Amino acid sequence: SQTIHQWPATLVQPVGSPLSLECTVEGTSNPNLYWYRQAAGRGLQLLFYSVGIGQISSEVPQNLSASRPQDRQFILSSKKLLLSDSGFYLCAWNSGQGRYGYTFGSGTRLTVV
């Protein structure tokens, strides 16, 4: 069966420090991968998505970047965190069949201090 893993679960980082959040999917190949940010009162905002290795699409301009070095690995990064980067980050995948929706990871709570 397919599973999605995200880590770490929580992270507290000082302003100006780098960030690396990792997401991996098991049990499938060539998944579509997504990074969302969930903020109270603002719902889920799509940050990046990838349909293949090295293919990244950005939905919103921001202080973050994403990379897909392997088929089932998706990384969210920042060189210098801002206070406004605090939030709950969710990774998700689907097989490319939109009608089945997405499967989400357990999320990472990032607090920038």
Added chain:
Amino acid sequence: AQRVTQPEKLLSVFKGAPVELKCNYSYSGSPELFWYVQYSRQRLQLLLRHISRESIKGFTADLNKGETSFHLKKPFAQEEDSAMYYCALMGSQGNLIFGKGTKLSVKP
């Protein structure tokens, strides 16, 4: 524009009362719509898809193209239904577009 609107941030009902979580969408073409639920300390998970016309945990949602709505309903709410509910639309780019969510609180 492709958009999902959930007008209620918070919905509070008593156990056994009917529940309706509202969702309206904006999309040109045939929409694919979903309801996701996030229970406390759990991951966001798919509740139901309109294309399946299914009932999960007593919840149903009917697509009304005339009103561009996909409201989530349950005739008798249970305390364990308390959670955050998100309506989502599959956009033309293949990306899920979410509403801002409604927090359902079911009181004993």
